[in-house]
Amino acid sequence: MLTPDTIVHYLIERGYVSFESVVDGDFLVVDYRRRNRNFKVIRRQHPSYFVKQVQNMEAEPIATLQREANCYWLAQTQPALASLARMTPKFVGYDPARHVLAVELLDGAETLSDYYRRLGGLPQEVAAGLGRLLGSYHRELGRWIMDSPHRSLFPQAIPWILSIHQMQPEYFRPLSGGNARLLEVVKSYPEFQQAFDALRGEWQIDGLLHGDIKWENFLVQAKNGKPEGAALKLIDWEMADLGDTCWDAGAFLQSFLVFWILSLPLAGPADPAKLIHWAEHPLDKMQPAIRSFWTGYSDAMSLDAGSSKPLLMRSVRFGAARMVQSAFECLYFAPEMTQHAICLLQLSHNILQDPAGALENVFGL
Numbered sequence: 037m038l039t040p041d042t043i044v045h046y047l048i049e050r051g052y053v054s055f056e057s058v059v060d061g062d063f064l065v066v067d068y069r070r071r072n073r074n075f076k077v078i079r080r081q082h083p084s085y086f087v088k089q090v091q092n093m094e095a096e097p098i099a100t101l102q103r104e105a106n107c108y109w110l111a112q113t114q115p116a117l118a119s120l121a122r123m124t125p126k127f128v129g130y131d132p133a134r135h136v137l138a139v140e141l142l143d144g145a146e147t148l149s150d151y152y153r154r155l156g157g158l159p160q161e162v163a164a165g166l167g168r169l170l171g172s173y174h175r176e177l178g179r180w181i182m183d184s185p186h187r188s189l190f191p192q193a194i195p196w197i198l199s200i201h202q203m204q205p206e207y208f209r210p211l212s213g214g215n216a217r218l219l220e221v222v223k224s225y226p227e228f229q230q231a232f233d234a235l236r237g238e239w240q241i242d243g244l245l246h247g248d249i250k251w252e253n254f255l256v257q258a259k260n261g262k263p264e265g266a267a268l269k270l271i272d273w274e275m276a277d278l279g280d281t282c283w284d285a286g287a288f289l290q291s292f293l294v295f296w297i298l299s300l301p302l303a304g305p306a307d308p309a310k311l312i313h314w315a316e317h318p319l320d321k322m323q324p325a326i327r328s329f330w331t332g333y334s335d336a337m338s339l340d341a342g343s344s345k346p347l348l349m350r351s352v353r354f355g356a357a358r359m360v361q362s363a364f365e366c367l368y369f370a371p372e373m374t375q376h377a378i379c380l381l382q383l384s385h386n387i388l389q390d391p392a393g394a395l396e397n398v399f400g401l
Contacts, residue, residue, distance in 0.1 A: 038089050038136065040065045043075055047085070052128065052138060057082055072101070076141055084141035085128060098135050100274035105130035105137050106189045107273040116180045119172050120244075123270050142269060148254035152295065152317070159263035163325035164332035166254065169268050170246075170288060171336025174281040178243030182278060190278045195247075197361040198236045201229045214370030214377065218363060221373075221381060228360070231388040235357055238350070239280050247275030249287035250362075251295065282347065285333060286355030289399065292322045293355075293383060294362045302375035323400030330401060348401065349391055356387035356394075 038046055043065055047053045057063060062081050068074040073089040088104075090097040108127035111120040128138040148166075152158050181187055196203075201223050205211055211219075222228045246253070257267035299316035312319075334344045363380040367373065387394040395401045 038073055038075065038087070038134075040067050040075065043077070043087065046134075046136070047077065047087075047138075050129065050131070050138075052085060053077070053079070053082065072097070078141065084143065085138050086125065086141045087136060087138045089134065089136045093135070101135055101137055102130075102132070103189065103276055104273040106186075107276050108137075108139060110181075110186060110189075114186075117177055119176055123169050123173065123268065124273070125269060125271060139271075142255055142257060142267075145255040145257045145267075145269065148251040148256055149295070151256045151258075152251070156317075157321055158325040160324055160328040161263045162256065162266055162268070163328040165266065165268050166288070167329040167332025167334075168336040169270065170249075170284055171333040174243045174284065175337050178241075178278060178281070181244055182241070187278065190276065192241055192278050194236055194239050194279070195283060195358075195361075197357055197364070198232045198239075200360065200364075201232055212367055212370050214367030214373050215364055217373045218360075218367060218377065218381070222360065225385065227385060227389060231353070232357060235354060241278050241280070243278070243281040245275075245277050245279045245281065245284050246270060246273060247277050247279075247284070248272060249284045249291070251291050280354070282350040282354045283358070285347075286351040286353070287358045288329065288355075289326065289351060290355035290359045290362065292326055293319070293398065294359065294380065296322060297379050297383065298366075298376055300376070300379065302379070319398070320400070326399050327401060348395065352387060352391045352394060352399070356384045356391070359384040359387075 044053070044058055044063065048055055048058070053063065057079065062079045064078040066076040066078065068076050069091075072091055075087045077085040077087060088101065090101055105127075107120070108124060109130070111117050111124050112127045125139040125142060128140060130137050146154070148158075151162075181190070200219065203219070205216055205219060208215065208219075253270060253272045255269040255271060257269070259265045259267070296315055296317055296319045300311050301314050301316075302311065330344075330348065337347075339347060359380050363377040363384075366377050366380070370377070383398075387398065
């Protein structure tokens with residue numbers, strides 16, 4: 037297993053860095069551990085790297101890291117996937133023996149979440165660019181992969197959250213107290229079960245999915261601090277698959293709502309409805325960016341008015357289901373349900389019951 041102390045020897049062994057550059061002091065390692073062992077290797081005079089290794093040598097994390105490596109390898113080696121190469125970091129290499137992936141480290145990039153917090157909003161130019169980014173690979177790449185020998189690299193699985201009401205607690209190891217309660221709540225509402233069954237029945241394979249769309253997986257490289265011409269990248273393709281493109285589009289839409297809900301000051305017993313105006317990131321300020329995102333996405337997908345509305349409705353419904361997963365992710369280490377998670381569940385339930393109303397009243401579309 038790599039550590040901040042041993043990674044230098046590994047990179048020299050692989051030929052990614054030279055002994056001389058390290059001796060000259062052009063080498064800094066930042067431990068960025070999350071689900072995997074992540075390291076930022078920062079250099080001034082040479083290429084910098086983002087190095088990722090599985091945390092545990094188990095089948096599932098190994099398979100997902102290999103899938104991400106396959107996406108980057110395909111993007112760099114297949115001319116038909118040039119648009120994927122433009123939106124992902126440059127592939128450096130994958131070590132199947134030690135399960136280590138190396139890609140370029142993007143200089144000066146920040147996550148979309150950090151970018152939004154720094155500016156206090158999302159410029160409409162950037163929102164539209166993000167819509168075009170998603171739409172471009174949804175429209176262009178899936179069919180080529182499905183007709184190629186590389187189709188077997190993807191499991192073509194339906195997202196697990198659409199079957200959460202059928203799962204027993206023993207399936208999740210470990211399961212926090214907060215997530216155990218979330219599981220009970222979802223199972224106690226027939227509306228959740230009916231909506232998830234319907235969405236699972238509608239699932240279709242029509243394109244390439246990123247599979248884990250959230251703002252932490254988008255990187256923004258602003259030029260001269262201005263939104264015009266900002267470079268946009270999509271990282272962490274471990275959950276990439278062939279499936280229903282509305283899942284990715286809906287996941288991005290629900291990310292606005294998650295960002296809004298998590299900014300509500302829900303520290304006490306007050307009614308959340310009375311705290312709406314105290315949100316650090318108000319929903320009404322997000323709605324112009326939401327509209328710009330969908331306009332950019334529709335343009336990239338070459339949708340006309342007749343085909344855009346049904347796709348938008350499906351995306352909103354899939355996004356509401358993804359919001360339950362967002363609540364689940366917020367509770368990984370929580371001993372009990374939090375007020376923010378309860379709000380996410382309630383909002384998901386409301387949208388699933390009235391997606392048409394949510395288009396206007398929540399998303400401003």
